[in-house]
Amino acid sequence: MAESATYPLHPRSTIRRKHDRGAYDYLTVHSILRDAPILHISFLPSDISDDPFPTTLPMIGAVASFSNPNADPASEILDIYVHAHSASRLMKLPSSSPHATDVADDEDGSPAVPVCVCATLIDGFVLALTPFNHSCNYRSAIVHGYASVVTDEPEKNFALHRITDSVVPQRWDNTRVPPSKAEITSTSVLKIKIESASAKIHVGGPGDDRKDLKDENVTENVWTGVLPVYQVIGDAIPGENNKVQKVPEYIGTWRSQSNLEAEKYAREAALVEEKKKKR
Amino acid sequence: MAESATYPLHPRSTIRRKHDRGAYDYLTVHSILRDAPILHISFLPSDISDDPFPTTLPMIGAVASFSNPNADPASEILDIYVHAHSASRLMKLPSSSPHATDVADDEDGSPAVPVCVCATLIDGFVLALTPFNHSCNYRSAIVHGYASVVTDEPEKNFALHRITDSVVPQRWDNTRVPPSKAEITSTSVLKIKIESASAKIHVGGPGDDRKDLKDENVTENVWTGVLPVYQVIGDAIPGENNKVQKVPEYIGTWRSQSNLEAEKYAREAALVEEKKKKR
DSSP, X not given: OOOOOBOOOOGGGOOOSSGGGEEOBHHHHXXXXXXXXXXXXXXXXXXXXXXXXXXXXXXXXXXXXSSSTTOOTTTXXXXXXXXXXXXXXXXXXXXXXXXXXXXXXXXXXXXXXXXXXEEEEEEEEEEOSSGGGOEEEEEEEEEEEEEEEOOOHHHHXXXXXXHHHXXXXXXXXXXXOSOOHHHHHHEEEEXXXXXXXXXXXXXXXXXXXXXXXXXXXXXXXXXXXXXXXXXXXXOOEEOTTOXXXXXXXXXXXXXXXXXXXXXXXXXXXXXXXXXXXXX | OOOOOBOOOOGGGOOOSSGGGEEOBHHHHHHHHHHSSOEEEEEOOSOTTTOOOOXXXXXXXEEEOSSSTTOOTTTSOOEEEEEEETTSHHHHHHXXXXXXXXXXXXXXXXXXXXXXXXXEEEEEEEEOSSGGGOEEEEEEEEEEEEEEEOOOHHHHHHHHHHHHHHHSTTTGGGSSOSOOHHHHHHEEEEEEXXXXXXXXXXXXXXXXXXXXXXXXXXXXXXXXXXXEEEEEEOOOEEOTTOOOSSOOHHHHHHHHHHHHHHHHHHHHHHHOOOTTOOO
């Protein structure tokens, strides 16, 4: 496997505190974007002097490369795709925002707006002797990039296929496709070209101060450890019009594996020994 | 119980699409902020002409009122509190951002910056006959407000207590407290006064187009239904220096109840019948 490439350092994405938790490599960033169930997308207000608040919206998305569908996430450039109704605020943004620009080297010259994409997974609550040493095990990726509406139809289809399969693998091919003209028209896809990115991962058990560890009145009364946290996909509930008796294999197998892996990651994260933790 | 108050409508927070999913009442907004494990906080760049990207950071926080600790979340004003290292980027923001203002009627006149707070919970993947009718069951709250660093020590202690207990109820009182001077100094608390807010909740099973529902070749081959999704807190893993044999009751009871409730919500959300779904 090729060595992982890294995103260039930029002041906006350079991790200054606890930088030993930080990472800039493609594989870490792309994996967190892939594994987090929600992508939080933020954008600027139209007129800061009138209304100074940024806005953040939760979206479903996928990381992929249309020009290189089998791209290695460790060494090759990927874009972020999210979908929404064509009349949604997010999809109107590139054509309406005064912050739109054509700096993104977009093949078709569509306007692009600067956005931040944040993906987060909580893996555990780390309980120490004192609240001030409490912590979380987590994975987060923060990406800055230019977002434009995808106008090329093959690219739009590619993105919708990938977004659907990012929720349940193989789902697209197991539904009624291809989409009708009306379906394609009513849904838009936003493509975010990554300009800079950073990730933070925290794993490990509680780290306490020597002073607290030596105090028997404290250690004998305060339980310390980790509560692993993970997302579970529960038993499938058939819809009222469902005619397929058995939950298909591709759903069942993926669900079991996904649940096992999520629990395993959270438990193993809790058991990683952290160096230089005690003060 | 008092009737729920509602946040004022503002263009930035008015839900334009699928507005039947939208809510502006205090109870819905405050409950989602309370239940989501992460608060995503977004802020503006210092100089948009130089670097036009907003930034979003994942934080742990609580909703509470210092002046009214037993406030009814359905009818009374609550603030959002998040904590971080005093040297962190977020905590330096109010004193360093050119967007800081004193418009927030902050008692002590601290500078405040405009932020967006987004809280999201995924409750299920809704699988329909065609990808274009796929959906998610979810709860999200989007809040705009002014963030300032808490300088009043009693308020800071109150906030830290509430933030700790928002992760594991009763944890603060079951640890080594009060904090030392050094601990209090190294941690800062940001208070966000809510200016406007909206929430979106989606529940229900798949809704399909009549045309697809009449096509036996489709209905006999595509499984439709909901995969409930929920967060689980796993078996407690004791830390290497833990001296308390048994996981305390307040952790065990809360964990079981929290897991039961999360699964129950996701399953019940899947079974809610949605009106006017079929086209």
